[in-house]
Amino acid sequence: MTSPESTFLTVSGPREIREGVETLTEPAPGRVIVDITYTGICGTDVHGYTDGHMLPPAVFGHEWTGTVSAVGDGVSGIEVGQRVMGGVGPACGRCAQCVAGHARQCDTAFAEANGVDDEAPDHGAFAGRVHVAARRVIPVPDEVSDIEAALVEPAAVTFHAVRRVAAELGAIVVVQGAGPIGLLTAQHARNAGAGRIIVSEPSAARREVASSGLGFPDVVAPDDLEATLAEVSNGLGADVFYECAGVASLLQPSASFVRRGGTLALLGFPLTESTVSYGDWQVRELTVVGSLAYNHEDFLGAIRAIAGKRVDVTALHTGTVGLSELRDLLEELDSGKSRHSKVLVSPKA
Structure with missing residues (x-):
């Protein structure tokens, strides 16, 4: 890491954004720290901003991609320097749905998708970094660009x-x-x-x-x-x-x-x-x-479609802004008069 301090943005009330700074050094066991490259703005983010209280903290900024900067104990298959995106883990095999044979409706993955699982991060990825459970990160293939990776979640x-x-x-x-x-x-x-x-x-x-x-x-x-x-x-x-x-x-x-x-x-x-x-x-x-959210297999299918050029996500990308511009853009998107389709937020912009 270049610096242990990271800025993050959360919703603090109707049409109110709070800026915070946290120190991220070593990830907890089973978790990783990811330096954010891009985070997509979703309609859910807009609704959460205007409403002020409807979203769990982890959901405000849930479409993200970045690079792993630290790996906690017990994590395998994820390495420092690896490009990843935020997603949900495979079916857990332990919850009531899984035990009953309904793995596609895994309660654990559903909770992760909605930011209410026990391992949910304290905030979403309108931030410089996120500290998340390793099962939540999915590797980005070489054939997929950073912009495409940031748009896998809606895909x-x-x-x-x-x-x-x-x-x-x-x-x-x-x-x-x-x-x-x-x-x-x-x-x-x-x-x-x-x-x-x-x-x-x-x-x-x-x-x-x-x-x-x-x-x-x-x-x-x-x-x-x-x-x-x-x-x-x-x-x-x-x-x-x-x-x-x-x-x-x-x-x-x-x-x-x-x-x-x-x-x-x-x-x-x-x-x-x-x-x-x-x-x-x-x-x-x-x-x-x-239909609401997704499971792990949906991410894998969407990634393959994007990598194989059967789904074009870049045609939806109409702009990139910095964290300081997020509030104004949320207001614009809420107005219904924005020219934008999909905007990405870069903490480095």
């Missing part, structure tokens, strides 16, 4: 959702919302064999990224979705509809675009309650698939 979120849906080959898919989550979902759905993908997005700039940047031919404004879907599906509706906007009022309208017997997949996370027509969903025999 794992969307990989998880598409894997849970397990749509049939050739499916007609709608992705609602062309923010980072929507654009990554669309790419994973394409890799998973979707026959036709329609991306619906109100922002012209985001529609341009989806069409010109990522090569999706059917990119429409929301007002044009109904007519486009009717033409593509001969009036039936979508086989799979991925709701990635997280707007509570859109939940029932989203379901209306799904054909009878189709699937509504929920990725966007509304912060208010939603009203739906239970009878409509039942009569049309909709399958509703909720």
Whole structure:
């Protein structure tokens, strides 16, 4: 280490950021210290900042990559100087879900994903360094750049959702919302064999990224979705509809675009309650698939897709700022008027 002192930022109240300084020297047994290269700003970070109390401390700044600078006793497979990213560990094999044979729903990994496990760090990676459990770090392959590594976490979120849906080959898919989550979902759905993908997005700039940047031919404004879907599906509706906007009022309208017997997949996370027509969903025999976070295998799958150039995360990267600019950028992103798609924070910027 060059210096044992490290600056970190945490949420201290609604729209309030606290700066702290800690001294990190030797990691505890089973843990490592990682010097942060980049941390992505997630919609969850924005909500946590504006709300002031909803996020566990470790979640504010959970999309990160960096270089291991110290390794604690008992750690194997991780070395000083190694590039890593933050993730979740493999299924523990000991929790109630694992013992019951449901390793994909491992309670330990789920707690890690939500920053509430016993080994959760004291703060997230809007910081110079983090001190984390070794099972939480995943090596970065040489084929993956630092910028790509910083964007693996949202790619794992969307990989998880598409894997849970397990749509049939050739499916007609709608992705609602062309923010980072929507654009990554669309790419994973394409890799998973979707026959036709329609991306619906109100922002012209985001529609341009989806069409010109990522090569999706059917990119429409929301007002044009109904007519486009009717033409593509001969009036039936979508086989799979991925709701990635997280707007509570859109939940029932989203379901209306799904054909009878189709699937509504929920990725966007509304912060208010939603009203739906239970009878409509039942009569049309909709399958509703909720998706939150990921497991270890989703990270590995997302990394392979990025390394193999089957998923482009760099097209989403629209800027890099320093820690001192974080608060202003969170305000900008919350305004709904930002030009940015995915911004990275560098403690060295």
